[in-house]
Amino acid sequence: MFYLKYRPQTFSEIDNLQAKETISKILASKTLPHAFLLVGQKGTGKTSTARIIAKAVNCLNNKFSKNSSTKSFEPCNKCSNCQSIGLSSFTDVIEMDAASNRGIEEIKNLIRETSFLPMSGGYRVFIIDEAHMITNEGFNALLKTLEEPPDSAVFILATTNLEKLPKTIISRCLKINFGKANSVDILSMLKRISKAENIDMNDDSLELIAGHSENSFRDASKIFEEITLQKIKSVEEIEKFLGIRGRNDLIETIEKKDLKKTLVWINNFSQNGGDFKNLIEDILNQLHTQLMIRNNILESDAKKSILTLTEISLLMKLLIEAYQNLRNSPIDSLPVEIALIEFYNRISS
Numbered sequence: 001m002f003y004l005k006y007r008p009q010t011f012s013e014i015d016n017l018q019a020k021e022t023i024s025k026i027l028a029s030k031t032l033p034h035a036f037l038l039v040g041q042k043g044t045g046k047t048s049t050a051r052i053i054a055k056a057v058n059c060l061n062n063k064f065s066k067n068s069s070t071k072s073f074e075p076c077n078k079c080s081n082c083q084s085i086g087l088s089s090f091t092d093v094i095e096m097d098a099a100s101n102r103g104i105e106e107i108k109n110l111i112r113e114t115s116f117l118p119m120s121g122g123y124r125v126f127i128i129d130e131a132h133m134i135t136n137e138g139f140n141a142l143l144k145t146l147e148e149p150p151d152s153a154v155f156i157l158a159t160t161n162l163e164k165l166p167k168t169i170i171s172r173c174l175k176i177n178f179g180k181a182n183s184v185d186i187l188s189m190l191k192r193i194s195k196a197e198n199i200d201m202n203d204d205s206l207e208l209i210a211g212h213s214e215n216s217f218r219d220a221s222k223i224f225e226e227i228t229l230q231k232i233k234s235v236e237e238i239e240k241f242l243g244i245r246g247r248n249d250l251i252e253t254i255e256k257k258d259l260k261k262t263l264v265w266i267n268n269f270s271q272n273g274g275d276f277k278n279l280i281e282d283i284l285n286q287l288h289t290q291l292m293i294r295n296n297i298l299e300s301d302a303k304k305s306i307l308t309l310t311e312i313s314l315l316m317k318l319l320i321e322a323y324q325n326l327r328n329s330p331i332d333s334l335p336v337e338i339a340l341i342e343f344y345n346r347i348s349s
């Protein structure tokens with residue numbers, strides 16, 4: 001699985017530019033914070049980063065090791081500490097999923113663990129995933145420890161829901177924002193993977209994938225893996241795979257103003273399990289872009305439609321009606337069919 005195989009192992013491999021820069025600054029400075037809070041949507045690199053920090057502060061070959069003179073804060077991924085953290089068998093790194101261990105007892109057990117000195121590393125690192133799930137009592141217990149953490153303890157809290165964390169907890173931690181994955185960052189991950197896998201795919205295709213998995217690195221690498229397994233490469237094939245092709249085909253059919261062909265297209269779309277809500281949204285988006293291009297508000301290399309401005313706005317109006325009627329229609333395809341019949345009627349009269 002690409003998404004596991006290419007989980008970042010060093011800070012430089014974190015393709016989230018903003019988060020990478022923040023962490024690098026923090027770790028390059030003299031003092032190490034004792035509590036981090038990693039915030040962001042799922043699949044943006046929180047767990048990966050927590051593990052890299054755990055390795056970095058325990059690595060035997062970087063600035064955190066007494067026996068090394070280097071200034072680098074990257075984990076070497078070769079020493080015995082890095083390796084056993086990678087295998088989750090390092091006693092000084094403790095990972096807890098607060099989704100299933102949320103109560104006061106679990107937190108107390110964790111706090112008890114903080115009083116022990118590290119066995120083989122420099123720091124005991126406590127990673128608490130889904131931290132917003134902790135109960136109020138749990139948070140209260142944790143707060144005291146976060147106020148005066150032992151020198152040898154580092155806490156890393158990760159959450160997708162910052163607003164569910166008490167302010168008192170947030171203010172004790174150094175916050176690192178992962179936000180959502182943007183397509184530029186995703187593109188850089190896809191390039192990293194294709195280089196390592198020797199996949200020869202052009203930038204247009206990679207950009208198309210990146211643009212359609214906007215929120216998550218994990219989703220992007222899954223889509224990318226499926227596409228390479230199916231040996232798909234061209235932009236057209238990928239568009240078809242991602243379901244974008246349908247929208248373009250329908251607009252081309254509408255441009256020909258042939259009612260029969262249009263109805264056949266819709267029927268096929270419906271038979272293949274197409275989603276009319278998505279279809280209407282896609283087409284409206286497309287028409288909206290055309291509207292902006294026509295009025296010189298937007299510069300785009302999208303193909304210019306042969307429909308006139310009046311036709312475009314009529315079509316949009318009818319499709320919005322169809323969109324509103326979707327929910328009350330006994331047959332999914334009806335609202336779109338009615339909209340297009342009406343469209344052809346009006347433009348020919």
Ligand SMILES: Nc1ncnc2c1ncn2[C@@H]1O[C@H](COP(=O)(O)OP(=O)(O)O)[C@@H](O)[C@H]1O
Pocket residue numbers: 002003004006007008013014015016040041042043044045046047048049189217218219221
């Ligand atoms: N910032 C990133 N850079 C590169 N790959 C990433 C990044 N974030 C996530 N990934 C990919 O997604 C997978 C899941 O990431 P993970 O760290 O578990 O995300 P989170 O904990 O935020 O849900 C990783 O194994 C990796 O393949």
Ligand SMILES: [Mg+2]
Pocket residue numbers: 046047048129158
């Ligand atoms: Mg995670």
Ligand SMILES: [Zn+2]
Pocket residue numbers: 058059060061075076077078079080081082083
């Ligand atoms: Zn190391």
